[in-house]
Amino acid sequence: MPLACGPDCQLCLDKLCMQKVPIFADLAREDLETIARRILHRSVPRGSVILSAGDRADAITIVNTGKVKASRYSEDGKEQIVYLFSEGDFFGEHGLFHDEAAPYQLEALTDVRLCQLFRADFQDLLKTHPNIALQVLTALSKRLHALEKTLGSQSLDSRVQALLLEFAEKYGRRQAGGLLVRLPLSREGIASYLGVARETVSRKFSQLELDGVIRAIGHKNIQILDLDALKANSKF
Amino acid sequence: MPLACGPDCQLCLDKLCMQKVPIFADLAREDLETIARRILHRSVPRGSVILSAGDRADAITIVNTGKVKASRYSEDGKEQIVYLFSEGDFFGEHGLFHDEAAPYQLEALTDVRLCQLFRADFQDLLKTHPNIALQVLTALSKRLHALEKTLGSQSLDSRVQALLLEFAEKYGRRQAGGLLVRLPLSREGIASYLGVARETVSRKFSQLELDGVIRAIGHKNIQILDLDALKANSKF
DNA sequence: CGTGGATTTGATACGGGTCAATGAGGGTGG
DNA sequence: CCACCCTCATTGACCCGTATCAAATCCACG
Numbered sequence: 001m002p003l004a005c006g007p008d009c010q011l012c013l014d015k016l017c018m019q020k021v022p023i024f025a026d027l028a029r030e031d032l033e034t035i036a037r038r039i040l041h042r043s044v045p046r047g048s049v050i051l052s053a054g055d056r057a058d059a060i061t062i063v064n065t066g067k068v069k070a071s072r073y074s075e076d077g078k079e080q081i082v083y084l085f086s087e088g089d090f091f092g093e094h095g096l097f098h099d100e101a102a103p104y105q106l107e108a109l110t111d112v113r114l115c116q117l118f119r120a121d122f123q124d125l126l127k128t129h130p131n132i133a134l135q136v137l138t139a140l141s142k143r144l145h146a147l148e149k150t151l152g153s154q155s156l157d158s159r160v161q162a163l164l165l166e167f168a169e170k171y172g173r174r175q176a177g178g179l180l181v182r183l184p185l186s187r188e189g190i191a192s193y194l195g196v197a198r199e200t201v202s203r204k205f206s207q208l209e210l211d212g213v214i215r216a217i218g219h220k221n222i223q224i225l226d227l228d229a230l231k232a233n234s235k236f
Numbered sequence: 237m238p239l240a241c242g243p244d245c246q247l248c249l250d251k252l253c254m255q256k257v258p259i260f261a262d263l264a265r266e267d268l269e270t271i272a273r274r275i276l277h278r279s280v281p282r283g284s285v286i287l288s289a290g291d292r293a294d295a296i297t298i299v300n301t302g303k304v305k306a307s308r309y310s311e312d313g314k315e316q317i318v319y320l321f322s323e324g325d326f327f328g329e330h331g332l333f334h335d336e337a338a339p340y341q342l343e344a345l346t347d348v349r350l351c352q353l354f355r356a357d358f359q360d361l362l363k364t365h366p367n368i369a370l371q372v373l374t375a376l377s378k379r380l381h382a383l384e385k386t387l388g389s390q391s392l393d394s395r396v397q398a399l400l401l402e403f404a405e406k407y408g409r410r411q412a413g414g415l416l417v418r419l420p421l422s423r424e425g426i427a428s429y430l431g432v433a434r435e436t437v438s439r440k441f442s443q444l445e446l447d448g449v450i451r452a453i454g455h456k457n458i459q460i461l462d463l464d465a466l467k468a469n470s471k472f
Numbered sequence: 473c474g475t476g477g478a479t480t481t482g483a484t485a486c487g488g489g490t491c492a493a494t495g496a497g498g499g500t501g502g
Numbered sequence: 503c504c505a506c507c508c509t510c511a512t513t514g515a516c517c518c519g520t521a522t523c524a525a526a527t528c529c530a531c532g
Binding site for chain 1: 383
Binding site for chain 3: 186187188198199201202203205206219
């Protein structure tokens with residue numbers, strides 16, 4: 001990279017964005033620059049809809065900073081959150097491989113910076129760099145595996161436990177007295193993620209607090225007092 | 237292919253096997269033969285376990301003839317069927333991209349003929365034929381999309397409807413008075429596929445019969461009298 | 473420090489699970 | 503070819519967990 005490259009050098013920002021992404025992990029420097037030139041950046045404010053269900057997506061989109069939720073809406077307006085995407089995750093691949101509308105809506109949960117690569121560029125990339133195809137395959141296979149696990153008859157209690165563990169891992173900060181977790185979603189959002197009623201989430205959290213497993217700090221934070229209790233698959 | 241090639245020519249059988257599979261759809265004839273030589277065939281009798289959950293799978297496996305179910309078992313022994321694979325479907329890809337144990341058990345529902353391609357050969361293939369990688373990506377993406385759809389809070393009624401439609405499409409035969417569907421699973425199996433109790437499936441089927449939507453013919457066959465009623469998403 | 477939206481708590485209804493008893497199918501041997 | 507038997511499927515009675523509706527309370531923000 002040229003010595004003249006300063007803190008605002010767009011090319012460097014682009015490469016930065018790419019280096020966060022596992023699927024581009026093993027690109028050579030020159031390839032990185034070639035691709036970086038094709039990348040389109042978008043900044044999206046918190047709360048705005050990035051893509052509505054039913055729209056065509058003709059680009060793969062990588063989350064550079066911020067959080068994005070993917071959700072489907074049933075006909076009575078109930079929301080089902082399918083994924084929470086954070087830094088380094090990608091979405092929109094469905095539209096690249098199938099000529100179909102987006103299966104879910106994408107919405108910025110925070111202010112977000114996105115990197116987009118359009119279909120033709122991405123497909124070129126897959127053809128010239130088989131390792132990237134392998135990385136994407138690996139990522140999709142992992143996502144598939146995660147969904148398979150949530151399928152079927154797990155009890156609500158264990159799904160709540162799993163959700164708390166997921167949040168603890170992604171958003172937790174070590175602290176005196178336990179892990180402090182800033183929740184990325186409201187109770188309503190958590191309910192949509194779990195596919196249950198808002199009130200049920202409250203009740204489950206209250207019970208966990210009674211059991212001394214967690215402690216609520218306002219509405220947006222939770223302190224995890226007994227991590228092992230969450231990991232214990234008491235019921236499944 | 238050589239003129240001497242007779243009806244038992246193994247190479248031709250192999251190519252036959254491969255041509256059924258979408259992921260090998262656009263292989264050139266010569267590539268087809270190269271790969272065909274690497275393929276291992278297995279014949280597996282009905283009811284036998286092809287791969288136990290926890291085993292390592294180091295091959296991708298393609299179903300040539302027959303049906304295979306993929307299922308997970310909870311600790312109390314309850315079965316959750318994750319996939320039903322038929323002719324042309326493939327499985328075992330998870331083990332190729334992740335160094336992990338198989339997430340589910342694979343069991344032959346009928347006598348089955350399988351084609352297997354081992355990890356190294358398959359990965360070579362992906363690298364030399366980017367289009368195959370694209371095909372696999374497409375297949376996985378489609379599978380992912382199907383799982384996403386079943387996620388969350390759909391009512392049991394609509395899941396039963398969806399299951400009947402799936403079976404009607406895959407296993408139905410047009411016939412006077414409606415589609416005749418030979419069920420690939422017992423009530424118990426259907427219950428495991430839906431993640432509900434055996435008795436509940438009976439009750440839902442009975443209700444549909446009362447409503448004049450289906451008609452049971454013995455235990456293994458169902459006649460669909462009102463296809464539109466199944467497609468109507470009355471409740472979701 | 474008050475206000476409004478979010479959350480929690482309580483009361484009740486309903487869907488599906490479980491257990492138990494009954495009924496139907498289809499293979500086998502007489 | 504028919505009757506029998508064993509297994510699978512159906513039906514009924516009851517229970518538990520979660521949804522729903524309603525009310526009270528909390529928290530964040532101005």
